Amino acid sequence: MTAPLKRVAMRRPGASLLSAKAEDWHYGPGFDGARAIEQFNAFADLVASCGTEIIWIADDGDGLADAMFTHDPSLVSDHGAIILRMGKPGRMGEPALHAKAYRDAGIPILGEIVAPGSVEGGDCVWVDRTTLAVGRGVRTNQAGIEQLAALLAPHGVTVLGFDLPLGHGAEACLHLMSVVSPLDEKLALVYAPMLPVAFWQLLKDRGYTLVEAPRDEFDASNGLNLNVLPLTPGDVLMVDGFPKTRALMEQAGCKVRVFAADALCIPCEGGPTCLTRPVWRE
Numbered sequence: 513m514t515a516p517l518k519r520v521a522m523r524r525p526g527a528s529l530l531s532a533k534a535e536d537w538h539y540g541p542g543f544d545g546a547r548a549i550e551q552f553n554a555f556a557d558l559v560a561s562c563g564t565e566i567i568w569i570a571d572d573g574d575g576l577a578d579a580m581f582t583h584d585p586s587l588v589s590d591h592g593a594i595i596l597r598m599g600k601p602g603r604m605g606e607p608a609l610h611a612k613a614y615r616d617a618g619i620p621i622l623g624e625i626v627a628p629g630s631v632e633g634g635d636c637v638w639v640d641r642t643t644l645a646v647g648r649g650v651r652t653n654q655a656g657i658e659q660l661a662a663l664l665a666p667h668g669v670t671v672l673g674f675d676l677p678l679g680h681g682a683e684a685c686l687h688l689m690s691v692v693s694p695l696d697e698k699l700a701l702v703y704a705p706m707l708p709v710a711f712w713q714l715l716k717d718r719g720y721t722l723v724e725a726p727r728d729e730f731d732a733s734n735g736l737n738l739n740v741l742p743l744t745p746g747d748v749l750m751v752d753g754f755p756k757t758r759a760l761m762e763q764a765g766c767k768v769r770v771f772a773a774d775a776l777c778i779p780c781e782g783g784p785t786c787l788t789r790p791v792w793r794e
């Protein structure tokens with residue numbers, strides 16, 4: 513999850529975000545579609561300037577405001593893409609957009625999650641090449657985890673499920689990636705009070721060093737201080753405005769870049785990892 517980001521799928525927000533009503537999407541105070549688009553454009557320029565190729569999924573006014581969070585409707589393994597099935601009802605139309613993008617790009621599709629299963633990409637964390645940790649919560653259920661395990665087992669990948677807390681309730685976005693961001697091969701930023709204990713133990717057993725994000729910045733950022741995107745190992749991109757979290761990552765040896773996201777990420781509940789679906793890291 514931290515090797516150099518070579519290729520990524522993204523969707524530039526447009527008509528769908530501009531016409532979105534905050535109350536329909538659980539967007540918080542500060543949501544401003546036009547400013548969010550400006551902030552997204554600056555973010556996308558930063559990603560592209562690091563040499564990452566972007567596969568663009570178009571926003572043609574389909575009304576899918578959350579579709580800019582391309583991390584969630586699909587997952588990519590060494591054995592092909594997996595088309596997921598969303599737990600948030602308003603996002604059900606998004607996996608078909610990803611299936612089309614993969615077909616158009618000639619990327620093989622390993623399989624898909626079907627009803628009654630649901631899995632969102634934000635709940636999936638590769639602990640190493642053959643271990644996928646999956647958060648079981650509001651967005652991802654046991655049936656989905658079992659389907660994912662069946663797709664990946666023939667390729668030697670073990671899928672492990674970990675229960676998530678309810679957090680701020682069923683409407684709010686809480687993924688496993690809301691409480692952990694890998695930063696370098698064996699280094700991760702975590703919000704310790706909400707980590708599933710067995711997942712925390714697994715990370716320690718696998719030799720991870722854990723940087724603990726401070727509670728005040730986690731609360732002030734709606735959890736987005738924790739959502740950090742590695743561009744290459746230890747070279748990471750985060751939402752601006754959270755100096756304590758930034759300093760802790762720098763003390764752990766990371767180079768930290770920031771982008772303005774008060775209209776984009778904090779009200780819409782998704783950060784730089786959520787805005788990108790890594791397709792190839794190497």
Ligand SMILES: NC(=O)NCCC[C@H](N)C(=O)O
Pocket residue numbers: 537578581583584600603633634635684685687689690780781782783785786
């Ligand atoms: N992986 C992520 O954490 N994605 C963020 C998705 C935010 C979006 N508003 C949602 O509720 O699904």
